[in-house]
Amino acid sequence: MAVSYTSREQIEVYRFSLPxxxxxxxxxxFLQAFxxxxxxxxxxxFDLPLLIVIFFAMARRSQIAGxxxxxxxxxxxxxxxxxxxxxxxxxxxxxxxxxxxLGVKLxxxxxxTRLLVTSGFYVIHQIIYFTIARGLVGxxxxxxxxxxxxxxxxxxxxxxxxxxxxxxxxxxx
Numbered sequence: 001m002a003v004s005y006t007s008r009e010q011i012e013v014y015r016f017s018l019p020x021x022x023x024x025x026x027x028x029x030f031l032q033a034f035x036x037x038x039x040x041x042x043x044x045x046f047d048l049p050l051l052i053v054i055f056f057a058m059a060r061r062s063q064i065a066g067x068x069x070x071x072x073x074x075x076x077x078x079x080x081x082x083x084x085x086x087x088x089x090x091x092x093x094x095x096x097x098x099x100x101x102l103g104v105k106l107x108x109x110x111x112x113t114r115l116l117v118t119s120g121f122y123v124i125h126q127i128i129y130f131t132i133a134r135g136l137v138g139x140x141x142x143x144x145x146x147x148x149x150x151x152x153x154x155x156x157x158x159x160x161x162x163x164x165x166x167x168x169x170x171x172x173x
Contacts, residue, residue: 014059014170021056024166025073028052033080045151047122049073050092051159054121055166057096058103066103070096084137091128095121109167111160119156123148 016024028048036043053073057066074092078085099121106113126148133139 012172013061014172016056016059016169016171020169024169025049025052025056025069025076029073029076029080032077044147045154046158047125047151047155048162049077049088050095050122050125051118051155051162053092053096054099054118054159055163057099058108058117059170061100061103063097063100066096066098066100067093068096070094083133083139087129087133087137090132091125094128095125098124114160114163115156118159119152122152122155126151 028051032043032046032048053066053070056069060066060069070092071089074089075085077088077092081088099117102108102117106117108114108117130141130143134141
């Protein structure tokens, strides 16, 4: 799992067509909401909207685009829950910004990098979400490092396969 540094001249920036940029996040949010009806463990371990935020942010390599992707997906996800608006919005915005910032500095096309980055951003997302939900909103949540780390690995593995599929949707900017 080699993580290599990429110079600014070697960076490839990608864009996505408007239908892809709209449909893929909506499908991820839809699946995140409805798959747990048949497979209850899914929502415990997987976060498809977060994976989409990470992928789009790292591919576009623009902090503004990563930030906007994170806030949009997060707020839509918030709107579908009974919790106050902004909890997912804030945590996914931070991850989108950091993922796009990291995408500028690292070769995020390799499998090893994608595994490490996705698992790291999953843990960061959960820490931010937990802090906001418990500290600011007052939700009664319980933290489990074992569950969070196993979910991070599960999301990283799913992310590698999902990112490989979504690489086909990229267009060079």
